[in-house]
Amino acid sequence: MSFWPSTRARKVLQALERIGWKQMEGRTSGSHRQLTRGGERFTWAFHDGEEIGPRMLARIAKATGLKPEDL
Numbered sequence: 001m002s003f004w005p006s007t008r009a010r011k012v013l014q015a016l017e018r019i020g021w022k023q024m025e026g027r028t029s030g031s032h033r034q035l036t037r038g039g040e041r042f043t044w045a046f047h048d049g050e051e052i053g054p055r056m057l058a059r060i061a062k063a064t065g066l067k068p069e070d071l
Helices: 009-018 054-064
Strands: 022-029 032-037 040-045
Touching (some): 009 040, 009 054
C-alpha cells in the first residue's frame, strides 16, 4: 500500500500537469477545472491553498495515474 502525505492542492495540480494532464481552455468555474489527457477527463475541484489528505490523494491517484513519487 502506498503512503500519501497530506499535500497542498497547488502542488498536486502541478504534479498532474507534469505527468501529462492539461487544463481545458474555457472550462474553469471557481475552484472547478476540467483536466484532460488523451481521451480521459478529470474534474479538479480544489482551491490552490487547500490541504488534500491521504485518502483523497489515493482517490485522485486511482482516477489519474498519479504516484507518490510524482509529488
